[in-house]
Amino acid sequence: MTWQWIGLAFFSLTVLPAGLAMALNRVPERLRRRLAPVRPRGWAILLIYATAPANSLPRIAGASPDITLGCTAVGGVLAIAGCLFLSLTAPTRQHRPVATTREGS
Numbered sequence: 001m002t003w004q005w006i007g008l009a010f011f012s013l014t015v016l017p018a019g020l021a022m023a024l025n026r027v028p029e030r031l032r033r034r035l036a037p038v039r040p041r042g043w044a045i046l047l048i049y050a051t052a053p054a055n056s057l058p059r060i061a062g063a064s065p066d067i068t069l070g071c072t073a074v075g076g077v078l079a080i081a082g083c084l085f086l087s088l089t090a091p092t093r094q095h096r097p098v099a100t101t102r103e104g105s
Helices: 002-023 029-035 038-049 051-061 065-089
Strands: none
Touching: 002 038, 002 051, 029 038, 038 051, 038 065, 051 065
């Protein structure tokens, strides 16, 4: 049970604030171009974060194995949904040719 507390605390201190900041569009200007689109990525990160409480809280509460298994399945679905949503929001990078100097100019 100690590992569930450690995992929940770790993800609550790292992933939750980052996801909330991105979902609320509170990202520093220097990171905006790299993280664009900011809000959809924030929601995707929050979906991925939701896996941690879905998996750890039933175990911490001492729930029955059936409830624990169901919550683990829900956590897996949330993680997959977050990853799919994150992959859909990721912009495709357009590779432009590098500008070269002309010979003889």
